[in-house]
Amino acid sequence: MSVSATTSETETMTEPVRKSSSKSVWLITPGVIWMLLFLVAPMLMMVYVSFWTQTTFAITPDLTTKSWVTFFTSETYLNSLWTTIRIWLIVLAATLVVGYPAALFVGLFVKNRTIQTALLVLCVIPFWTSFLIRVLAWRPMLGKEGAINLILMKLHIIQQPIEVLLFSELSVIIGMTQIYCVFMVGPIAFMMGRVDQSIIEAAQDLGAGFWRIFRTIILPLTMPGVVVGAIFVSVMVLGEFATAAALSGRKVNLLGNIIVTQVGSLKWAFAAVVGVVLTIVMGVVVAGLLRVVDLKKEL
Amino acid sequence: MSTVLSLAGVRKTYGDLNALDGIDLSLPDDSYVSLLGPSGSGKTTLLRVIAGFETPEAGAVSFKGERIETVPPHQRDIGFVFQNFALFPHLSVEKNIAFGLENRVENPITDASVVKSKVRDIIGLVGLAGLEDRAVTQISGGQKQRVALARTLVTEPALVLLDEPLGALDANLRTRMLTELRRIRERCGVTFLHVTGSETEALAMGDTVLVLDQGRIAQAADAETIYNEPKSVAVARFLNCYNLFSGAPSEGRFAGPDGTFPLGGEKSFASSVPGYAVRYDRVDIRPLDAPVAADEVSLPATFVADEYSGPAVNSFFQLDNGRVVEVETHLSVAPAPECRPHARYALVWKQNDALVYA
Numbered sequence: 001m002s003v004s005a006t007t008s009e010t011e012t013m014t015e016p017v018r019k020s021s022s023k024s025v026w027l028i029t030p031g032v033i034w035m036l037l038f039l040v041a042p043m044l045m046m047v048y049v050s051f052w053t054q055t056t057f058a059i060t061p062d063l064t065t066k067s068w069v070t071f072f073t074s075e076t077y078l079n080s081l082w083t084t085i086r087i088w089l090i091v092l093a094a095t096l097v098v099g100y101p102a103a104l105f106v107g108l109f110v111k112n113r114t115i116q117t118a119l120l121v122l123c124v125i126p127f128w129t130s131f132l133i134r135v136l137a138w139r140p141m142l143g144k145e146g147a148i149n150l151i152l153m154k155l156h157i158i159q160q161p162i163e164v165l166l167f168s169e170l171s172v173i174i175g176m177t178q179i180y181c182v183f184m185v186g187p188i189a190f191m192m193g194r195v196d197q198s199i200i201e202a203a204q205d206l207g208a209g210f211w212r213i214f215r216t217i218i219l220p221l222t223m224p225g226v227v228v229g230a231i232f233v234s235v236m237v238l239g240e241f242a243t244a245a246a247l248s249g250r251k252v253n254l255l256g257n258i259i260v261t262q263v264g265s266l267k268w269a270f271a272a273v274v275g276v277v278l279t280i281v282m283g284v285v286v287a288g289l290l291r292v293v294d295l296k297k298e299l
Numbered sequence: 300m301s302t303v304l305s306l307a308g309v310r311k312t313y314g315d316l317n318a319l320d321g322i323d324l325s326l327p328d329d330s331y332v333s334l335l336g337p338s339g340s341g342k343t344t345l346l347r348v349i350a351g352f353e354t355p356e357a358g359a360v361s362f363k364g365e366r367i368e369t370v371p372p373h374q375r376d377i378g379f380v381f382q383n384f385a386l387f388p389h390l391s392v393e394k395n396i397a398f399g400l401e402n403r404v405e406n407p408i409t410d411a412s413v414v415k416s417k418v419r420d421i422i423g424l425v426g427l428a429g430l431e432d433r434a435v436t437q438i439s440g441g442q443k444q445r446v447a448l449a450r451t452l453v454t455e456p457a458l459v460l461l462d463e464p465l466g467a468l469d470a471n472l473r474t475r476m477l478t479e480l481r482r483i484r485e486r487c488g489v490t491f492l493h494v495t496g497s498e499t500e501a502l503a504m505g506d507t508v509l510v511l512d513q514g515r516i517a518q519a520a521d522a523e524t525i526y527n528e529p530k531s532v533a534v535a536r537f538l539n540c541y542n543l544f545s546g547a548p549s550e551g552r553f554a555g556p557d558g559t560f561p562l563g564g565e566k567s568f569a570s571s572v573p574g575y576a577v578r579y580d581r582v583d584i585r586p587l588d589a590p591v592a593a594d595e596v597s598l599p600a601t602f603v604a605d606e607y608s609g610p611a612v613n614s615f616f617q618l619d620n621g622r623v624v625e626v627e628t629h630l631s632v633a634p635a636p637e638c639r640p641h642a643r644y645a646l647v648w649k650q651n652d653a654l655v656y657a
Contacts, residue, residue, distance in 0.1 A: 198385035201352055204372045205379040206454055207403025216402055220389050 043279065050272035059268050067273045077258065081277065084254045087172060087244075088237045088285075094177040095233050096226070099184035103225070104218070106185075107192025108200075120189055123182045131179075135246045138175050142166040142247075167249030175243045180236055184229035191225030192218075227293045234285045238278060255281075303328045303458050303490050304349065304377075309358030311344055318344040319355065320514030326458065326490050326507075331481060333493045333505030337537060341514040342494045343382075346460045349492070350379045363457060373404055378451035378459040382466055384443045386435040392446055393418055393431040399454035421453040424483060441472045448480075452487055459484075461493045465500065477503055498538050502526055510534045528566060532574040532656050541576040541654075542624050548573070548657050557622050560596045564651035574656045579627035581652040584614065584636045585645045596653070598646045600624055602638040614638060616646060 053062040071077045106119045126134060141147050142165040149161040164170055195218065203213045241256030255278045262271035305325035311318045318341045326332050336342040347353040349360065351372035360368050367375055387395050396418045400408045408414050422428055425445040430438060435446060444464065451459055464480070465473045481504065484491045495501050501508050502522040510518045510525065510533075518530040529535040532543060546555020553560045553575045560575060577596075591597045600616035603623070612635050614626045624646060628636055638644060 196383070196385060198381045198383060199387060201350075201372070202379065202381055202385040202450075203387070203398065203402070204352075205350055205375075205377070206399030206450065207373045207376075207405060207407075208398070209373055209404045212402045212404070216398070217387060 046272045046275050046279075049268055050276050052269045052272075054267055054269035057266070059266075067269045070270065071273050071277065076253075077274070080253045080255055080258055081281075083169075083252060084238060084256075084278075085281070087169065087176070087252070087254065088234060090173050091176045091180065091237045092230060092233055094173065095181045095184040096230070098177060099181050099229065100188055100222075100226070102181075103185045103188035103192055104222075107189050107195070108218070116193075120186070123185050126178070127182065131242065132246075134179060135175055135243050138171065138178075138247055139166065142171050142174065166247065167251060169248065169252050171247040172244050172252050175247045176237055176240065179243065180233045183232035183236065184226075187228040187232070188222055188225035191222045195221050223293045224295055227289050227295065230289050231286055234289070235282055238282050238285065301328045302326065303363060304492075305359075305361045306349070307359045307361075309345075309348060309355045309360060311341075311348060311353060311355050317514045319348065322358070322514070322516060324509060324516050324519060326492060328457075328490060329488050330506045331484055331491050331493065331504055332507045332509060333495060333501040334509045334511055335495060335498060335501035335537060336511030338496055340511045342496070342511055343462060345511065346379070346462050346492070346494055349458075350377055350460055351375050376456050376458075378454065378456035380447050380451050380459065380461045380464055382462045382464070384447040384467070386443060386446055386450075388434075388436055390435065391431065392427060392433050392435060392438065392442075393422075395435055395446055396421060396450045396453055398450060403454065417453055421449045424452070424486060425449045426479070440468050441476065444468060444476060445479075448483065452483070452489075455487075456489065458490045458492065461491060463495055464493065465495070473500075480504070498540075510537060512537070528568075528654065529576070530568055531570045532572045532576070535574075535576045535654065540579050540627070542579065542582070544575040546573065546575060548655060553655060556620060557618055558598050560598075560653065561650065562653075562655065564594060564649075565653040565655045566651075567655045567657060570656035572656065576654040576656070577648050577652060579613065579625050580611075580629060581648050582624070582626040583647045584616075584626055584628070584638065585647050587643050587645050589645060589647075591645070591647060594650050595647050596650055598624070599643055600646050601643050602640060604640070605636070605638065607635075612636065616644065 049059075050067060051063045051065065052067075053060045053064045054067060102123070106116055110116045110119060129137075139146070143149070144161045144163055144166065146166065148165060149158075152158045153161065165174075199217060199221075200213060203217050208216070239256055240254055241260050244252045244254045244257055245260075255274050259271050259274050259278070262268075262274065302325045306322050309319055309322040320341075322345060334342060334345070344353060348355050351367070351370060355368060358368075359366055362375065362377065372379075387398065390398065397414050400414050400417060408417070418431075422431065425448055427442065427445050427449065430442060435443060438446070444467070448461075448464075461480075465476055468476060477500065480491070480493070493501075493504050495504075501510075502525065505522055507519060508522050508525045509516055510529075512531075512533040518525060518534045520528075520530075525534070526538060526540075529538055529541070535541040535543060544553070544555050544557045544560075546553055546557070548554075548562060551562050553562055555575065585597075587599060598618070600618050603615045603617050605612050605614040610630060612628045612630065614628065614636055616624045616626065618624060626636075626646060
C-alpha cells in the first residue's frame, strides 16, 4: 500500500516539474533572442561580408577570397596582427604584475572590511572619468615637456627629456595598463576574499613559510580570479583602438585601428576580414585561458 | 609527568576587553586536557596565543622548556585543528594530509615514498582508508574532521590544540568522535588541548579539565572534582547542573532573596562572589506536609513543567519570588515524579550536599 502511495506521488511530482521547465524556457527567451539578433547574426554576416568583392567605391555580394589574400600577404597587416598580440601580451603581463600584488594586499593584509571596500573603490575611481579624458590626460604627463620629464629634470636625474615616453609603443602600454588594471584587480581580490583566513593559518601551523603558502595555497586558490581578470583584459586590449590612436601618434597600428581606418574609407569587406581575424584571436585566447582553470568547478 | 606547555600571567586585550587577563596554566605531557568556557570567555584567543597567531601583551608562554612568545606559528611544532576544519579546498584528502610533511620550513620530507607511507599510516589511524583521492569538498563533516586531525597529527607535533572540534558535527557523530579522539590521542602519545563550550564534552574528554572564566583559569582539576566541587559560583554556573542562590552566610544560616538555608556539613569554598549551590539531582520533591529531617533543607515551590530526556526527568519549580529551580530525577534510582501543575511542593536536600561560597 505504501508502495502504491509512493508511485502516485512521483506521478504527481513529475507534472509540476514539466510545467516549471517550460516556464524556465521563458526566462531565457529574451536573452537568446537578443544574442541571436545582435551577436550570432552579425558575426555570421561579418564572415559572409569578408568574402564579398570590394571595389574602390562599391561592394558587391560576389564571393571572392581576395580580401583574405590581401590580409595574409601584406606585411603591414601581418605586422599589425603581431603588434596587437605583442601589446596584448605585454599589457596582460603588466596588469598582472601591478594588479596581483595589489589584490593580494587588499585581500590578505587588510583585515578591516570597510578599508578593503574603500581600497577596491579607489581602484575603480579612474572609471568615473570618460575614457577619452583618461587617455588624453596621459599626454601632459608623458610628453617631452610633460610632468614626468619635468620632475626628473628638476631632480637632475636626467639631463635630456625622455622622448620615448609619449607617442611610442611604451606610452600605449602605459595607458592601457592603467585603464585595464582594475579589471585584473577586481576578480583576483574577489577570489582572495573568498579564501578563508583560517586556511592560511592552518598552512602556517603545519610549518609552511610565506612563499610556500603563496605557491601551494594562495596562488592556486586565486587562479580563477587571474583567469577571469585575464579574460577581461585580453578581450578589451585585443579590441582596443582608441588608446593606440591617442597615445602612439599613429605609430602603433593595432587590428582595431585598421578596422577603424578601413571602415572610414568604406572598405567593408576588408574590415570584415580583420574583424573575423580579431574574433578568432580572441576566441583562441579565451579558450586557452579557460583551459588553465576549470571555472565551472571554482565558481 | 613532565610539563609540555606552561603559561604564566598571559594577557591579551582587544580595546577595552581583557580577552586574557593573566592566564596561568601548565599542561602535562601525554594527556587529554579539556578547556571549558562559555562563548566570550577567551577560549579561542587563548588557543591563538598558544599557536602563535596572536602575540600576548604580557606573560610567558613556554613550550618544552623554551619561551616561544615571539616564535612565528610555523616554527612552533604545535598543531591546531580549526573549528571549521580549514581544509585546503583545492587539494585531495591525501594531499591535504601530506601538506605539512612536504611544505614545512624545518626538515621537510622530500622523499615521496616516505610521505606516502606516513600518510597511509595516519589515514589508517583516523579511519579514512579508501578516501585518499577524494576532494575534501566531497566528504562528510565527520570525515572532514578526521582529515583535519590527520593533517595535524602526521607532522607529529608535541601538542595539539583542538578548537571546538566537534562543534560542526551532529550529535550522533559527536559521541562517536569523542571516543575516537581519545583512542587516537592515546595511540599518538601527545597532549591534546580540547576547547569546548559544552560541559558534558569537557567532563567526558579531559583527564584534566580547565575552566576559563573572564580571561582567567577559574579551576583546573580532574572531571570528578570539577563536577562535584566547583570552586566558584562561575564554575558551578558553567556546569549547568547547579541551582545557584545569591546571598551571604551569617550565624549558621545562608540568607538571600530566595530563602534562608540552615548551614551544617556543607562544603565551603573561599570566593569573592558569595553563593549557595545545590546540584539538580540532589534535590528531592516531596509533598508540602511531608516531614523534614534535621540535616535537611526544605524550600516550598510551585510546579511549572517537566522535561523527559530518557534516563532522567527535569522538573521546573517556581519559588514565591518568581525564581525558577530545577530538579533532576534519575529514573534508574527513582520513579518519575508526578507533579500537578500549579500545585505546591517542598524541595528538600541534605545540608551536606550543598556548596557554599563565601
